Amino acid sequence: MVDPLAQGVRDGEPRAIARAITLVEEGGPEGLALLAALAGVVGRAHRVGVTGPPGVGKSTLVAALARAWRTAGRRVGIVAVDPTSPFTGGALLGDRVRMGAHFGDPGVFIRSLASRGAQGGVSLATHDVADVLDAGGFDPVVVETVGVGQGEVAIAGVADTVVVVVAPGHGDGVQAMKGGVLEAADLVVVNQADRDGAEGLAAELRAAIELRETGVRPPVLLATATKGTGVEALRDAIDGHRRGLEAPPGDGALRGTGGGADLVGRRASRAEARIRDAVDRARSAAFWSGRAAALAGWVELVVGGRATVAEAASRLVEDPPPAPPRRPPEPRP
Amino acid sequence: MSPVPTAPAVPRPIRVLVAKAGLDGHDRGAKVVASALRDAGFEVIYTGLRQTPEMIAEAALQEDVDVVGLSIHSGAHMTLFPRVVALLRERGLGHVVVTGGGIIPPADAKALEAVGVGRLFGPGTPTRDLVEYLRSTVAERRAARAAGPVR
Ligand SMILES: Nc1nc2c(ncn2[C@@H]2O[C@H](COP(=O)(O)OP(=O)(O)OP(=O)(O)O)[C@@H](O)[C@H]2O)c(=O)[nH]1
Ligand SMILES: [Mg+2]
Numbered sequence: 001m002v003d004p005l006a007q008g009v010r011d012g013e014p015r016a017i018a019r020a021i022t023l024v025e026e027g028g029p030e031g032l033a034l035l036a037a038l039a040g041v042v043g044r045a046h047r048v049g050v051t052g053p054p055g056v057g058k059s060t061l062v063a064a065l066a067r068a069w070r071t072a073g074r075r076v077g078i079v080a081v082d083p084t085s086p087f088t089g090g091a092l093l094g095d096r097v098r099m100g101a102h103f104g105d106p107g108v109f110i111r112s113l114a115s116r117g118a119q120g121g122v123s124l125a126t127h128d129v130a131d132v133l134d135a136g137g138f139d140p141v142v143v144e145t146v147g148v149g150q151g152e153v154a155i156a157g158v159a160d161t162v163v164v165v166v167a168p169g170h171g172d173g174v175q176a177m178k179g180g181v182l183e184a185a186d187l188v189v190v191n192q193a194d195r196d197g198a199e200g201l202a203a204e205l206r207a208a209i210e211l212r213e214t215g216v217r218p219p220v221l222l223a224t225a226t227k228g229t230g231v232e233a234l235r236d237a238i239d240g241h242r243r244g245l246e247a248p249p250g251d252g253a254l255r256g257t258g259g260g261a262d263l264v265g266r267r268a269s270r271a272e273a274r275i276r277d278a279v280d281r282a283r284s285a286a287f288w289s290g291r292a293a294a295l296a297g298w299v300e301l302v303v304g305g306r307a308t309v310a311e312a313a314s315r316l317v318e319d320p321p322p323a324p325p326r327r328p329p330e331p332r333p
Numbered sequence: 334m335s336p337v338p339t340a341p342a343v344p345r346p347i348r349v350l351v352a353k354a355g356l357d358g359h360d361r362g363a364k365v366v367a368s369a370l371r372d373a374g375f376e377v378i379y380t381g382l383r384q385t386p387e388m389i390a391e392a393a394l395q396e397d398v399d400v401v402g403l404s405i406h407s408g409a410h411m412t413l414f415p416r417v418v419a420l421l422r423e424r425g426l427g428h429v430v431v432t433g434g435g436i437i438p439p440a441d442a443k444a445l446e447a448v449g450v451g452r453l454f455g456p457g458t459p460t461r462d463l464v465e466y467l468r469s470t471v472a473e474r475r476a477a478r479a480a481g482p483v484r
Contacts, residue, residue: 021397110396
């Protein structure tokens with residue numbers, strides 16, 4: 001039996017796609033069955049990741065890019081992630097505010113996601129949500145991450161092409177070079193090029209990139225998202241990057257390091273990471289079930305200075321579950 | 334063999350689209366409500382100013398929300414609310430709770446309720462009332478939707 005919802009997604013039916021995204025985001029049995037039913041038609045879309053510090057203009061730029069792709073006749077899927085409050089579990093998802101021009105265009109499907117506790121700028125379900133849009137015939141599928149600072153580069157695991165957006169006045173070039181956000185870039189965009197300091201920032205970034213001894217040297221482009229300046233060139237550079245990933249090696253095409261030299265390699269390392277991640281989470285959940293009391297016992301000992309974290313961890317791993325610490329270790333002198 | 338979830342199964346937070354309909358130009362009230370709902374643990378999609386009913390219905394569809402909250406201060410509530418309700422139904426989204434605020438006379442609120450608009454909240458209503466109303470109404474509608482033939 002063909003799941004009618006999966007069929008609706010394959011047919012590009014917006015309501016089916018919207019409902020399907022809800023189910024896969026929830027991660028329950030229905031969502032898993034749906035992903036299985038869609039597996040054969042996932043993988044056609046170009047996955048584009050857009051990341052960078054808060055407020056540099058990612059959403060505005062994604063909206064402008066969507067317009068440029070629409071002009072070229074493409075149907076664009078957008079997944080926009082904003083942070084979940086760790087205190088209340090609620091989220092204020094505001095990326096749509098910058099994308100108003102597309103509301104009502106059936107060729108642009110925008111879905112706002114809350115990070116729901118995940119680190120690195122995307123929620124755990126982001127891949128799966130992008131898969132649904134891919135299966136629904138949207139190409140490219142663009143993922144805008146939470147505004148990220150240093151060292152948060154989970155986007156590299158979601159995208160074929162990673163676009164890192166920076167802007168003058170949002171930290172200098174050196175800050176942008178720290179922590180590996182730029183290392184994940186296939187393309188760097190200095191947005192807000194209408195503001196003072198954009199040219200200088202671009203020059204600084206290009207100089208730093210030139211000094212790299214290994215890896216790719218991503219091109220640095222300038223754009224003014226609010227006016228649409230530089231956006232067509234960026235669209236063409238993103239499309240060109242994808243073509244470069246598909247071309248056979250040795251042709252001098254633009255390439256990145258995002259986990260593989262070509263599209264197949266990148267997608268293989270992405271699949272590997274997703275499988276490892278799913279296994280880790282499943283094993284972790286299985287491990288902790290039934291060990292709450294043991295954990296609480298060790299917490300008490302560690303807080304009381306009578307055991308170290310390492311001792312607690314190794315005893316928890318070694319003891320058969322459910323085994324509360326029967327014999328606390330000798331208090332240390 | 335049961336498949337390993339790729340994302341942890343979490344209870345789905347209530348999703349609310351908050352929009353400012355009509356042509357008047359400030360959205361302080363809508364932002365205050367949006368923040369209060371976030372603090373109550375909801376996922377709030379904020380779409381900004383000057384939304385037409387068509388834009389609101391289309392965004393509600395793509396975002397698969399439980400609730401559409403409209404802030405209307407232009408006096409056009411008697412046309413905008415019914416239009417949003419009608420457009421949602423046209424898209425098969427009859428389960429979406431349409432609520433909102435503004436200065437709406439009780440007689441108007443009654444008339445709007447008759448065409449499928451949910452409870453409306455005047456200025457100064459504690460947000461706790463709105464939160465409680467949405468929690469209970471969305472729980473009912475989700476249950477009805479899960480039991481019904483159409484997802
Ligand atoms: N001057 C200027 N302002 C811009 C440009 N692009 C975006 N902005 C403004 O920058 C602000 C932030 O834009 P967003 O698109 O929301 O930025 P963002 O990176 O998506 O922000 P977060 O998602 O919150 O991290 C808005 O006020 C935009 O209007 C630009 O090219 N020039
Ligand atoms: Mg944004």
